[in-house]
Amino acid sequence: xxxxxxxxxxxxxxxxxxxxxxxxxxxxxxxxxxxxxxxxxxxxxxxxxxxxxxxxxxxxxxxxxxxxxxxxxxxxxxxxxxxxxxxxxxxxxxxxxxxxxxxxxxxxxxxxxxxxxx
DNA sequence: CGTCTGACGCACG
DNA sequence: GCGTGCGCCAGAC
Numbered sequence: 001x002x003x004x005x006x007x008x009x010x011x012x013x014x015x016x017x018x019x020x021x022x023x024x025x026x027x028x029x030x031x032x033x034x035x036x037x038x039x040x041x042x043x044x045x046x047x048x049x050x051x052x053x054x055x056x057x058x059x060x061x062x063x064x065x066x067x068x069x070x071x072x073x074x075x076x077x078x079x080x081x082x083x084x085x086x087x088x089x090x091x092x093x094x095x096x097x098x099x100x101x102x103x104x105x106x107x108x109x110x111x112x113x114x115x116x117x118x
Numbered sequence: 119c120g121t122c123t124g125a126c127g128c129a130c131g
Numbered sequence: 132g133c134g135t136g137c138g139c140c141a142g143a144c
Binding site: 028029030033039040041042043044045046047048049050061064065066067071072073074075076083 | 124125126127128
């Protein structure tokens with residue numbers, strides 16, 4: 001874990017937090033960005049997750065959506081519906097590329113990892 | 119080294 | 132409540 005030596009600390013934090021997202025829960029790019037200390041770098045979170053495709057280990061990038069619970073990054077997965085399928089398989093209700101009970105399944109690292117220092 | 123782009127988020131109208 | 136514009140940070144050209 002934490003193979004950050006290669007990448008910037010920013011990326012490694014994104015990977016670490018994303019890996020801590022429990023199955024059946026999701027979080028947002030902005031939430032991660034805030035947690036790692038760059039609240040205005042939400043776009044970079046997505047950028048970092050995009051590069052997880054080439055990482056030697058698995059990162060549950062499908063558990064990260066935008067603040068509206070919209071699966072904005074689904075087109076970056078192998079198939080057009082891969083992201084939604086993965087979420088559905090974890091018990092997350094998704095309809096037309098959007099998480100239904102987003103507020104219910106939302107996992108905020110600021111609250112769950114408030115005692116964790118990356 | 120300058121410029122464009124992008125899995126976002128927020129302010130405005 | 133919805134569409135548009137702008138700023139953010141890092142990487143690719």
